[in-house]
Amino acid sequence: MSETTVQSAELRPMSEEAFGAISRLARVEAGLVLPPGKATMVQSRLRKRLREIGLKDLNSYSKYVCSDEGVAERRFMISALTTNVSHFFRESHHFAMLRDRVLPPLIDRARAGGRVRIWSAGCSSGQEPYSIAMAVLQAAPDMAQRDVLILGSDIDPKILAMAEEACYSGQQVSGIPPELRGNFLQERGDSYRVAPQVARLVRFRELNLLRPWPMKGQFDVIFCRNVVIYFDQPTQSSLWPRFHQALAPGGWLFVGHSERISDDATHLYLSMGQTAYRAAGPGG
Ligand SMILES: C[S@@+](CC[C@H](N)C(=O)[O-])C[C@H]1O[C@@H](n2cnc3c(N)ncnc32)[C@H](O)[C@@H]1O
Known part of the structure; x- marks a missing residue:
């Protein structure tokens, strides 16, 4: 032919x-x-x-x-x-909240020998978990030596391979605040690689949110942003209780700018402002 x-x-x-x-x-x-x-x-x-x-x-x-x-x-x-669009430090108000309210007690806990776990669910090509890792290291460089891990998961193996590569164009890294670029990026010709101390905080794993989640421990923070918007309402509704279960008591959940926790799950969370929630304790 x-x-x-x-x-x-x-x-x-x-x-x-x-x-x-x-x-x-x-x-x-x-x-x-x-x-x-x-x-x-x-x-x-x-x-x-x-x-x-x-x-x-x-x-x-x-x-x-x-x-x-x-x-x-x-x-x-x-x-x-799947739609894989992502940016570093996307929805910057979440990162301000992370820096000012979420991280300080977690950093104290890590310094006292405790563990800190953060999940970027639907992490696409890695900008979200790497932004979180940069925010952690900016707040406390010694977190590189503590028990702090960020899980980046996605359904799409191709996009995860790009995330693991940790290599981005000049245009892609333009969202990283200038004061962080020097410490957390390495220039490689026309592109930039995420610095090893940032990459070491992040682990990637293929995971379909609709299937069982194999992770055993609970998370202190979950970012699931600009993911459920592509799902139907019943699928969205089924996820909020599962995220609640995956969160430690009082753990934080960040969702995308046009996403909301469904009405039937609002009793599980306290609203902390724009698209930010905390897991409510037993009984709401
Ligand atoms: C638009 S990106 C969002 C990336 C990042 N969270 C952000 O806000 O910049 C949506 C991601 O969700 C992933 N995704 C879609 N359906 C999924 C599913 N059922 N389970 C896990 N990830 C899924 C896609 O592969 C895509 O990488």
Whole structure:
């Protein structure tokens, strides 16, 4: 088949039935909501994957990924469909709160020999957990020698590989306050690498928020920002009690600017201001 024929088959629009099947699968696998208005976006994101695996059009892709033989492909489909936009020190008011209210008692505890655990759930390419690590080290450089860890998790293995690489463009690091760049970034030609003392505080792990969470200990702080916005309401509602359970008593939860804890879970949290919460104790 000539290249032109392959390309025109690839560009044939996805049938409504094929789009419906992909959209249902994305919801079941990852909680993602893909209404018909997102069909063009879905098609353009999946076309690249189509070329990688040598399938001729999106209708065949839909059949394949929904079949038993296509189970392994679902992970790649979800990777293609997730939105991975992130920035260093995104929603800077959360970082001000982290510095002024959240970290001081945690730093005291770490200095007294206790452990501190922070989770960036849906961490994308790593800017969020690295920003948290920079904020911790800025507040107390000795945290590099204490029992402090930041877990960065995401459903998307491709984006996690980028997070592990810890290498960013000049434009990407522009959100890092200038006074932190000298200590926490290393220039590498055209790009910048997160300094080793920052990277050492962070561990990455592939984790689908809809599935069981294998972590055993509780977290002092959870950032889950700009993640649940892509989920349907029942999925969002199911997550708030699970985050509450994963938090230590009084632990902090930060969500994205357009996200809110569902009404049926507000009794589990105390509002601490703009999109910031603390886990309420037993009985609310
Ligand atoms: C827009 S990014 C947010 C990144 C970062 N939290 C921030 O606010 O800058 C959303 C991330 O959520 C991840 N994600 C989507 N569905 C997920 C799921 N079911 N489980 C875990 N992560 C998921 C995506 O792969 C993506 O990297």
